[in-house]
Every structure is written in C-alpha cells, then in structure tokens.
Amino acid sequence: MPRVSIVIRTKDRLLFLVRSLLSVQQQSFLDWEIIIVNDGGDAAALDQLLEQVPDVVRDRTGVIHHATSKGRWAAANAGVRAARGDLVVIHDDDDSWHEAFLATMVSALDSQPSSVGGVVCHSQYIDEVVIDGSVTQKGIRPFNAWLQNVTLFRMAARNFIPPISFLYRARMHEELGWYREELPVLGDWDFYMRLLSRFDIQLVPRVLANYHLRPADAGERFGNSVAAGIQSHTAVEAGILNALLRQDLSEGRIGLGTIANLAYDLRELRERASTTAINLDGLIRMARGRTQV
Structure with missing residues (x-):
C-alpha cells in the first residue's frame, strides 16, 4: 500500500497536467500513488497522454473519469475516497512542488502526535500566462511567508493554505466528513475550519509549494478560481459564514x-485601516510637496 495518495483534479488542461505529473515524478520520496480525477474532460486524450508518461508514473497512477463535470469538490471527494494511503494531498493540475516536498512533509507529520491532523509549508506565487499553447512565467513572489503558526481564529478570517501545500491524515475525513460538494469554491477553507475546530495543523517553515496564478482574462479554462472568480469567492465566503453563524444561533x-464572523470582520477592519493610512500618507506627502514648491 502506498504511504501518500496524491489527488489531481483536472479537466481538459493537459498542458498543466503534464507539469503536475513531472512535479510528482521529481520527488525524492517515492512511496506514493496518483489518483487523477478527470472531471468531465476528454477521456481519450487523457488516456493517450498517460500512455506517453514514464513507467514510474504510469504504473502508480489511477484515473477516475467523470462523464460530465461534477464540480471541483466532488472531484476531490472522488479522489480521496479512492485513496489507499494513510496520508493525502490535493495536487491541483496547475500547481507544482519543490522536489523535497513529500520527504519533508511526511517526516514532519510523522513526528507529530495524533492531535495534529496535517502539516502545511510556506508557498510562493508563480505568476504566469498561457500564450499559444505554452506557459510563460512572469515572476515569483511570496504568498504566505508571514505565516508562523496556524490557528482557527486566523483561518476563520481568511484561507491562507492552498491545497498544494497541505499534507494531511486520511482519517480526517472519517472524523470530519468530506469536502462540501455544493460549494463551487472554498471547499478547502470550509474543511480547514472544521479540521481546526478539533485538530491542529503544524507549520513546516520552508517554501516547498508553488501556487501558480494566471490572470482573470485567461478565461475559465486557464484562469485560476481566485483570479478569475473574485465575486464568486466573496459570495461563497458570505454563504459559509452565514451558515456557521445560523448553526450557532440555532444551538x-x-x-x-x-x-x-468576528475574525472575518476584524480582518476587513484592519485592511480598511491600512488602506486609509496609506491614502493619508500619500495626501500628506502631496501636500508637503506643494508647500515646498
């Protein structure tokens, strides 16, 4: 039985899928399996691609084909349910790892007590665009370099853990249930909050995961859900927060x-205060400049 089950969700993005498979192949830790969930994409094209990948990857890769798209979190659940490993990670088809990701993260989680449900590493943004069928990298910048620990209160304010950076115990789903399939986005945020309400997440303070980001005008096929669907995220955030608060009220x-809800509002207040301070500073500088003239 493999130690780690790697779930890759994809749909007609073979360009990225090849990169994600290479990301796994390059890992120094070798006790893994890959479960690709093809969520309504071209099954024949994907199967043909897998015939061309190295045996070391193909022989340890299973594929689940959905005839029609069931959504990103239904795809995640399909992969997790098929997982044989006691550790799970969601490796989206457009993200990538440092070659030491699995070795470092598995060792870190193995050293933790059972009260720790998973481990997360630091991530970095890789800004890129797709031009004429090829990916062009535009730059690299930190994503959550400020992170020193993971708390429920901080997670409730904002999701700062991309799935590519999070390795967790498969039994968490027995304890907490599955990803919420009715959510179009932010199923990971909802799951993290449920996990942190009962277990801990420990930080591995190394940049081992790459969160690839493409602009909204890349379109639905290549644009990230975060970049291409800000309004959707905002609406789903409100729905999750309202549902949680209603449950408190009913009980x-x-x-x-x-x-x-408190954490979320405090975050918004801090951000508004920061924006106001920046604007005031700009006005003061402008006024001083005019005075000196």
Whole structure:
C-alpha cells in the first residue's frame, strides 16, 4: 500500500497536467500513488497522454473519469475516497512542488502526535500566462511567508493554505466528513475550519509549494478560481459564514460561526485601516510637496 495518495483534479488542461505529473515524478520520496480525477474532460486524450508518461508514473497512477463535470469538490471527494494511503494531498493540475516536498512533509507529520491532523509549508506565487499553447512565467513572489503558526481564529478570517501545500491524515475525513460538494469554491477553507475546530495543523517553515496564478482574462479554462472568480469567492465566503453563524444561533451557543464572523470582520477592519493610512500618507506627502514648491 502506498504511504501518500496524491489527488489531481483536472479537466481538459493537459498542458498543466503534464507539469503536475513531472512535479510528482521529481520527488525524492517515492512511496506514493496518483489518483487523477478527470472531471468531465476528454477521456481519450487523457488516456493517450498517460500512455506517453514514464513507467514510474504510469504504473502508480489511477484515473477516475467523470462523464460530465461534477464540480471541483466532488472531484476531490472522488479522489480521496479512492485513496489507499494513510496520508493525502490535493495536487491541483496547475500547481507544482519543490522536489523535497513529500520527504519533508511526511517526516514532519510523522513526528507529530495524533492531535495534529496535517502539516502545511510556506508557498510562493508563480505568476504566469498561457500564450499559444505554452506557459510563460512572469515572476515569483511570496504568498504566505508571514505565516508562523496556524490557528482557527486566523483561518476563520481568511484561507491562507492552498491545497498544494497541505499534507494531511486520511482519517480526517472519517472524523470530519468530506469536502462540501455544493460549494463551487472554498471547499478547502470550509474543511480547514472544521479540521481546526478539533485538530491542529503544524507549520513546516520552508517554501516547498508553488501556487501558480494566471490572470482573470485567461478565461475559465486557464484562469485560476481566485483570479478569475473574485465575486464568486466573496459570495461563497458570505454563504459559509452565514451558515456557521445560523448553526450557532440555532444551538444557542458561541461556536465556530461566532468566531469565524468576528475574525472575518476584524480582518476587513484592519485592511480598511491600512488602506486609509496609506491614502493619508500619500495626501500628506502631496501636500508637503506643494508647500515646498
């Protein structure tokens, strides 16, 4: 039985899928399996691609074909349900790892008590565009370099863990349930909050995961859900927060819904205060410049 099950969700993005498979192949840790969930994409094209990959990858890769798209979190659940490893990671088809990701993260999680449900590493943005069927990298910048630990309150304010950076125990789904399939986005954020309400997540302070980002005008096929669907994220955030708070109200308690809504509002207040301070500083500089003239 493999130690780590790597779930890759994809749909007609063979250009990225090749990169994600190479990302796994280059790992120094070798005890893994790949479960590709083809969520309504061209099955024949994907199968043909897999015939061309090295045996070391193909022989340890299984494919689940959905005849029609069931959504990103239904695809994630299909992969997780098929997983044989006791550790799981969601490796989206357009992201990538440092070659030491699995070795470092598995060792880190193995050193933790059972109260730790998973481990997360630092990530970096890789800005890129797709031009004429090829990927062009535009730049690299930090994503969550500020992160020193993972708390439920901080997670309730904002999702700062991309799936590519998070290795967790498969039994978390037995304890917490599956990803919520009705959510178009942010199923990971919802799952992280549920996990942190009962277990811990430990930080591995190394940049081992690459969160590839493409602009909104890249279109639905190549654009990231974050970059191409800000309004969708905002609406789903509100839905998750409202549902959690309603559950608290119906049970007459202060629980995750209360904490999440407070944390979210405090984050917005801090961001607005920061924006106001920056604007004031700019006005002061402008006024001083005019005075000196």
